[in-house]
Amino acid sequence: MKKQLLVTAMAVGISLCGFAQTKGTNAVSFGINSSTNKLSGNNYENKVKNNSFTLGYGYFFKDNNKIGLDLTYGLNKSTYNSNNTTSQEQKSYGGNLSYQRYFPLVKTLFAYAGGKAGYTYSKNDSQYNNTYPQVTSYTSNQYAVGAYGGITWFVSKRFALETSLLSADFIYSKTEQNEVDANNYFTKSEFTSFNLSSQGFINNLGFKIYILF
Incomplete structure (x- = not known):
């Protein structure tokens, strides 16, 4: 009986200890998001499909100090069919470098704060097959530097869940628009923007799953 109580006490003690994020630990994160929306009627069908994938590595x-690299890919497709057909496809590729420092809160729950620098390239092609057919394409380059923070739950020595709650970013983007109509009339436009954006406790809620080794 005493032996069983001792084993139980040891197990409880282990469960109450925070899993130390020690030097040399590797962390691999991944994420998949896929959704499809479809609306149809007598003479039309609208369909929107979104897919995004993320893969990250941290060391x-x-x-309690981690550097990381995240890669992202997104593909969004939209079709709108009635008497005429409109289609749109957007692809995006990106990556960011990050630094995070973790602060123990309660048991296996940690808060973190850090910074990141990222780049995203996206291309959007739209085709309008109406009375005046037109093909429009956009290409965009976006650069961002920011700070962010959130909460991480180290579920075990091998798994962790992390959410980002607060962020502030400086963002610079340059977009180029090209249009070609049925008469092969070509127009080209360029747009640049620079802004500071911040998101609060609920607005920027996102999750990551980590595998630690």
Whole structure:
């Protein structure tokens, strides 16, 4: 009986200890988001399909301090069919470098704060087959530098869940628009923007799953 109580006490003690994020730990994260919306009627069918994928790698170069690299890919397709057909496809590729420092809160729950720098390239092609057919394409380059923070739950020594709650970013983007109509009339436009954006506790809620080794 005493032996069983001792084993139980040890198990409870282990469960109450925060899993130390020690120097040399590797962290792999991944995410998949896929959705399809379809609306149809007598003479039309509208369909929107969104897919996004993320893959990340992090390394604890010292206790509770991690550097990381994240890669992202997105593909969005839309079709609108009635008497005429309109289609749209957008592809995006990106990546960012990040630094995070973790602060223990309760048991296996940690808060973190850090910074990141990222780049995203996207291309959007739209085709309008109406009375005046037209093909429009957009290409965009976006650069961002920012700070962010959130909460991480180290479920076990091998798995963790993380959410981003707060962020502030400086964003610079350059977009080029090209249009070609049925008469091969070509127009080209360029847009640039620079802004500071911030998102609050609920607005920027997102999750990551980590595999630690």
